[in-house]
Amino acid sequence: MPPKAKLRSTSQSKLTLAELLDTEIVRCGHCKKLYDQPLLLPCLHTLCAQCVVDTIVSTANSEVCEDQHQHECTDHQRTETTSSACQAPACSAEVTKVTQCLEANNANQEESTLKLLPYIYFDCPLCRSRAKLKKHFDIRKNELCHPFEDSNNEYKFSRVSNDIHFKGLEKQQMVSFSDDMQHHVRALVELSLARNYFLQSLTQLHTRKRIESRECLYCRYEGKSVPASSYCLDCKDDMCKDCCSAHQKTKLTRNHQVAWDEGVHRGLFDYDIRSRSFVPCGKHPSQPVDQFCSQCQLVMCELCGNSEHQDHKVEGVEPTSKRLLSEIQHIQQAFSRTASSLAAHSRLLKEHQDKLLTCKETIMTQIATQTEQLHDMINRERNRLARQLEEDLGKEKNAMDKKLSDVQCLESSLVDASQLLLHVSTCGRPDEIVSLHEHALSRYTQLVNSTPTYTLTKKLAPVYRPGACTERNVSILLGQVSTQRIAINNEAKYRSPMPVSTLMPTVLQPPQLCHSFNASSPLDTKPIYPTGLAFHKNLLAVVDRANASVKLFDLSSKLLNELGHGEGQAKLQKPFDATFFQDGTIAVTDTEGGSVKMFDRSGQFLKSFTGNLKHPKGIALTHSKGEITVIDGLLRKLTIFNAKSGEMVKELQPKVCDQEDDQSSEGDILIEPTYIAVGPANNYVITDMAAPHIKILTSQADLLTSSMTYGTRQHELLHPGGLCVDKFGQIFIADTNNSRVHVGLPNGEMTELLVTAKSGISKPTCLTITDEGHLCIGQSGGDIKIFKYL
Structure with missing residues (x-):
């Protein structure tokens, strides 16, 4: 990975030319040396030409080494798990695929030359911005593209023949670069990236000012070695004292400006030297660019303007620079403001x-x-x-x-x-x-x-009875570390995950099957599909949604009564869930009727209440408050009723608030809620068909935590069914389509699978806890099974 770009101060001030030359601006940020052919990257960083080439080569070699390492690991695993006879077809298929690709490339050489060359993209080593080398087909099509691609094809064939794994032809890299290939890469770099003539000029001036000893160029022609003491700014020649005197007397050079060394070192001639440098024309390097074609957006020399652009709108560089200077200043100010924001x-x-x-x-x-x-x-x-x-x-x-x-x-x-x-x-x-x-x-x-x-x-x-020495209880005692992500500027509304306050008992593995029966009835007209269970004083209520009834059984599996076959309000249309009151009254949610209906143990209809319910599903009793809570799957809210009078106490609409980037938004916590249970701390535990499938809310409907995603792995749900909570706060949830029941901590963390298909469970749909503390499971088809799990 390239090193991080150095953070620079956003406080910027204008420097004089002499002060600017004393800064690090004349040094390459990659090699830390004075610039040598500085090239401008798209990110506006400048690197030496050789630094760009080295970056491309090193990136390519590192990627190849990584690919080879992954290939060696893959081969090692394949060798351990697969015989050599099974490997041959895979290898043959890989070679065939490569051969076909290469044949396709060779069949259409013109199309091949238009494809992107390897290493056409590379990352700036200073800021990691992606740079793209643009191809110039009119210049390099025959001189550069073909040699580069031919060498690459030879490399691909060598990789195939040596059975080296690779991922794709268009991203193939080369392990080593010959001098010829380095030359091609450098040519590609110099043709694709623009030269930074500003920094090149500053670097040349910086070098000129710090040269201590030079030889007179004219004396060298005569075979002498005489130290130079002056420099002609027009001829750009170093001269000794005698040659300088003759230079100033000659008719052709007497008007040239000559700078003495001490003045150059002191910076007295900085602007004079800078004024005599120029940006060369791309097609006529000896000519300075002095014209600008607004139609082609191209700077050029006078020769180009009079020939190729004679019919275009061309103006001088001076007026164009005055016009573009304001844009550059505006961009600079925008960069400065953005840099200040980034610094913050x-x-x-x-x-x-x-x-x-x-x-x-x-x-x-x-x-x-x-x-x-x-x-x-x-x-x-x-x-x-x-x-x-x-x-x-x-x-x-x-x-x-x-x-x-x-x-x-x-x-x-x-x-x-x-x-x-x-x-x-x-x-x-x-x-x-x-x-x-x-x-x-x-x-x-x-x-x-x-x-x-x-x-x-x-x-x-004397007898020693050890406590529940389990990792779960150790985790409860030691505590948990939460690493949840919260929105910036929303720390005030963040709630830490709820702790588990009591030790959990040891769960039997496997649990003991105590009793099983089928909740059938002579009045059934359809296959049984239980969606709710409730237990109270040795009486089990089974909500049969398919047959629109609630069946009451005793401990011996004897059918005592069947509710919901009455007339008018006493008739259940689509019952879903049920709960018992302390006096034995049973409350049933009717999704199609949009109400909660109450019956006594004899099956006598007592009353119904609706509030603002549209599609009531799960129902739970809060004993400490004497309230029942109904969850509405359509309205995505909780409705609380007084258990005695049936009057609506309040409605809760759980919302989650996200505040990020100075924008606030609210969304529903519940998407498709189905069942609800009340824990010992009066928190609501809710199953939701939309992941996360378990959501725990406070009594005020604030989200405490959520867990369980969609899937078939151990801590995932394929179809969340009913749930219940025991006196310890342990949560049990039916995983219908995975044919298993999960058990977890009061904070919603599922710890293990209680029963699975191996335990004889098939499509569990609803759960409840009996008076003895056993788990009662209702299954699709009407089978009821009771397990002792402690």
């Missing part, structure tokens, strides 16, 4: 860059601090658990020690008493036996009637 923008970018570095250091420090705090808390908790275990086991050990001591003492006492009575019974006299009998009986009675303190009725059973 550069400062903005630099400030943003500095802020990024500062922000990175701050975030890294925060991450380190959070990590250390977690380590400290883990160590403290480990020590607490160790102390608790030590204390509880210590107390148990002390109690066991006391019991053991009591048992051992009693055991020793009884052993001694037993030995005594054994000896008495064996060797004792009658009177001794009679005298000990009362004491032995008393001791025995005491032992039988006493409550033993040494018996073990309960024992300590």
